[in-house]
Amino acid sequence: MSWIKEGELSLWERFCANIIKAGPMPKHIAFIMDGNRRYAKKCQVERQEGHSQGFNKLAETLRWCLNLGIPEVTVYAFSIENFKRSKSEVDGLMDLARQKFSRLMEEQCFLNVCFAHEISNAVREMAWGVEQGLLDPSDISESLLDKCLYTNRSPYPDILIRTSGEVRLSDFLLWQTSHSCLVFQPVLWPEYTFWNLFEAILQFQMNHSVLQKARDMYAEERKRQQLERDQATVTEQLRQEGLQASGDAQLQRTRLHKLSARREERVQGFLQALELKRADCLARLGTASA
Ligand code: IPE
Ligand code: IPE
Ligand code: MG
Numbered sequence: 239m240s241w242i243k244e245g246e247l248s249l250w251e252r253f254c255a256n257i258i259k260a261g262p263m264p265k266h267i268a269f270i271m272d273g274n275r276r277y278a279k280k281c282q283v284e285r286q287e288g289h290s291q292g293f294n295k296l297a298e299t300l301r302w303c304l305n306l307g308i309p310e311v312t313v314y315a316f317s318i319e320n321f322k323r324s325k326s327e328v329d330g331l332m333d334l335a336r337q338k339f340s341r342l343m344e345e346q347c348f349l350n351v352c353f354a355h356e357i358s359n360a361v362r363e364m365a366w367g368v369e370q371g372l373l374d375p376s377d378i379s380e381s382l383l384d385k386c387l388y389t390n391r392s393p394y395p396d397i398l399i400r401t402s403g404e405v406r407l408s409d410f411l412l413w414q415t416s417h418s419c420l421v422f423q424p425v426l427w428p429e430y431t432f433w434n435l436f437e438a439i440l441q442f443q444m445n446h447s448v449l450q451k452a453r454d455m456y457a458e459e460r461k462r463q464q465l466e467r468d469q470a471t472v473t474e475q476l477r478q479e480g481l482q483a484s485g486d487a488q489l490q491r492t493r494l495h496k497l498s499a500r501r502e503e504r505v506q507g508f509l510q511a512l513e514l515k516r517a518d519c520l521a522r523l524g525t526a527s528a
Contacts, residue, residue, distance in 0.1 A: 264396035267397045268414075268415065269312070269313045269398075269401075270313075270314045270399070270401070271292055272402040298430075306435075314411075315335055316331060319408070356389075357413055372504065372511055376501075386512065387413065389414055394418065395411065396449075399422075399423060400421075402427060468497050
């Protein structure tokens with residue numbers, strides 16, 4: 239029987255879901271599923287049972303998201319810091335992750351699972367691109383970093399939810415959530431309910447226009463900064479050729495166009511090479527663990 243799809247919303251939940259769907263809905267929600275051990279302590283069950291119920295709660299939450307028409311979910315399953323926990327706890331979590339995620343993956347394709355942060359990798363990969371001569375140092379920009387993140391095929395999360403009352407991000411999607419609606423909820427993850435999710439979406443809806451405005455302004459600002467950098471480069475090129483940029487607007491436009499077309503070409507070449515490099519790395523990892 240399907241793990242995610244089994245069980246529908248109750249009549250009352252469906253009714254409220256339909257009301258909330260009349261407003262702007264998130265296309266992507268990220269969860270920091272926190273509080274499993276406190277839950278285990280509170281209910282006087284084994285720690286591993288707390289983690290196991292946490293994974294079950296994820297399946298339930300995915301079902302709610304599916305019913306609400308939210309097409310993408312990202313979860314923080316394990317942080318680098320979490321490796322500092324006792325060996326038995328780490329082993330137990332890894333076993334659960336293997337079992338439960340493979341079951342989830344069989345059923346659902348809209349779940350992204352993060353095990354560690356990735357910004358430093360993306361920066362290293364851009365440096366590799368420059369070293370290999372695929373990129374020019376001037377190609378390094380925030381938009382290129384976006385494209386190097388593992389999440390590059392997804393829209394940024396509209397909402398980031400952290401449970402258990404902790405109000406920090408613990409290195410999770412730091413780059414991607416700068417304009418997300420951050421929702422910190424006191425409920426322990428295994429006790430998360432449809433109504434907690436409902437409340438988070440309401441918060442997003444109440445802040446939607448402000449968030450949207452901030453995102454648009456940020457995108458505009460990025461474009462403006464890139465154009466300013468390009469204009470400075472072209473002015474310098476023309477100066478070196480003994481020409482005045484201000485004297486010939488058409489010439490400046492043509493050079494600007496060429497500059498951005500060449501950059502786009504280099505970036506595409508680099509991204510293709512990066513994809514091959516990553517595929518190769520994964521294949522080698524697969525062989526090593528076989
Ligand atoms: C979150 O719950 C699950 C993981 C970090 C893997 P915790 O294990 O952090 O539980 P608390 O926060 O200590 O209660
Ligand atoms: C946070 O782990 C990451 C997950 C919930 C997967 P912790 O609950 O250990 O958080 P910190 O390290 O105390 O911030
Ligand atoms: Mg915790």
